[in-house]
């Protein structure tokens with residue numbers, strides 16, 4: 001089908017004026033009969049990719065979707081547009097199901113939506129075998145993978161279903177992208193040389209920013225600053241109800257009209273809060289991740305994450321609610337390593353230890369018990385994990401719920417166990433799921449702690465080939481906050497070694513705050529009581545601000561020179577110790593390239609000095625680095641590197657680039673005074689470089 005026809009069909013059948021990014025290529029591949037894996041963000045418009053072909057092909061497209069609640073809405077929406085679509089799931093009675101299946105077999109429908117649980121119904125399988133199925137579309141295809149966050153055992157039968165309906169071309173759709181999940185989709189759906197599309201993740205109008213507050217007070221300051229800078233409407237996501245209330249009341253005390261939204265509110269209050277936000281009456285909403293599904297407000301200017309979320313998927317989906325109108329918007333993650341503990345707690349709650357099942361059964365062998373007693377009997381300190389384990393045992397039939405005849409309370413008793421008396425729970429799957437959840441948590445920490453371009457990290461995470469080395473619209477590319485990775489000079493390396501030796505001296509005993517106090521030479525009781533003020537390294541970094549010493553320790557841990565050992569209990573930090581790499585650096589003083597905060601003399605983040613009028617050659621970089629110019633120069637360097645097929649550093653080192661941005665050379669002679677630029681480079685790049693530098697001058 002030619003392009004104009006496709007567009008016409010899109011307009012006529014759906015009333016959309018244009019395809020969203022990636023849609024057209026997927027539609028074409030599905031029409032052509034290729035097997036397809038399409039990864040698109042939630043809300044990116046996946047459904048259209050199989051719906052449009054379904055309307056243009058002769059026969060029925062079978063759509064498997066786990067979201068029973070949404071199935072009816074989808075089908076209703078299609079029917080409203082005049083399209084022949086229907087669904088079959090457990091919400092319909094048997095005779096209704098039978099009738100619909102008969103109608104599909106008679107060719108009355110183009111689209112049949114089914115829930116995966118249908119795949120274990122022999123009657124259903126018999127019925128579909130006699131249909132003319134021209135395409136199979138699998139929505140939320142990550143549910144097929146045990147690595148996915150949402151594994152559905154019924155999805156394991158999709159391969160068989162495909163054979164049963166005559167092996168039609170098949171497409172899997174998902175917003176989750178890790179390679180393990182994608183491989184599972186390809187293998188289990190038995191896709192042949194599938195075309196893989198990753199699209200819609202690039203959101204150029206979003207500025208991605210990570211800040212690293214060291215305390216709650218600092219978090220609140222950064223939050224207020226973000227509100228003032230980016231404006232409203234704004235969503236602030238926090239991980240717990242408690243934090244939602246905390247942040248909302250803090251913002252209110254600072255004069256922001258913020259309302260709180262979380263699952264603890266009754267549905268009426270939730271609706272009221274949501275409406276007030278949607279209408280613009282209350283421009284700031286502080287919420288748990290319960291807020292946002294189906295929220296379609298296009299002019300959100302800021303999404304702040306007060307706590308780190310559990311995965312890059314979750315982060316990008318929530319942050320992506322900003323700037324739907326295409327105008328600039330900011331996504332700010334306030335990342336404090338200690339907050340990862342909240343997510344760990346959730347993760348442990350969702351993934352009970354295998355020993356928990358035995359412990360619950362053990363308790364029930366002694367007699368029936370209520371949920372609270374069972375939680376006490378479980379080996380974990382995490383009550384949510386006990387609840388999860390109980391739920392899994394119930395679904396497996398190993399535990400049944402009864403009502404105590406005397407008290408009228410709910411109690412639990414042993415149901416049907418495996419032959420050897422153990423709980424019929426798939427522990428391998430449990431392990432795989434935990435590993436997947438941990439991997440996802442690591443990935444968002446990697447995003448926050450990484451020193452490279454944020455957007456490149458996200459796009460690479462989703463497997464998108466839109467990823468470039470730099471985006472010029474994230475804190476790393478723009479040089480906001482902590483510096484990007486750079487080659488450390490001798491002075492900085494010395495500071496690093498002092499910090500490392502300070503940690504080594506009290507190895508594996510203290511966290512960032514106390515270590516910073518110690519190196520800074522603080523006089524608090526924390527320091528004196530532990531006798532830290534009597535150690536030789538005490539106060540060795542007194543020249544730096546206390547906060548910088550803390551940032552430095554954090555950065556050294558991010559870079560792997562220090563090892564973090566997490567403590568129990570939310571809010572508590574991590575104990576720092578020297579890693580092998582840290583020890584090597586401390587002893588050998590090798591060349592170092594790290595992302596560190598500005599360290600006084602070598603710091604780069606100072607106010608720009610007044611423009612000089614003199615054009616005489618200067619001998620050394622006297623001025624501070626102009627970050628805007630540095631960023632333009634980097635863009636130019638990337639272009640040059642691509643053009644010549646060489647790595648960027650082969651054009652100019654970062655250090656040279658920063659020197660250029662500090663010295664503002666005007667002539668070839670001035671260029672030669674910049675460290676790292678010799679006659680050969682001037683001959684190759686001089687003219688263009690001066691143009692970039694000159695253009696910069698005119699912009700100002």
Ligand code: ADP
Nearest residue numbers: 016017018019020041042043044045046047048
């Ligand atoms: P998801 O990728 O989460 O399945 P949907 O398929 O539900 O997303 O699409 C999200 C919304 O985007 C729907 O309201 C749909 O009508 C709309 N949409 C999809 N494609 C287009 C398009 N080309 N132009 C405008 N709106 C679109």
Ligand code: ZN
Nearest residue numbers: 453471474477
């Ligand atoms: Zn960037």
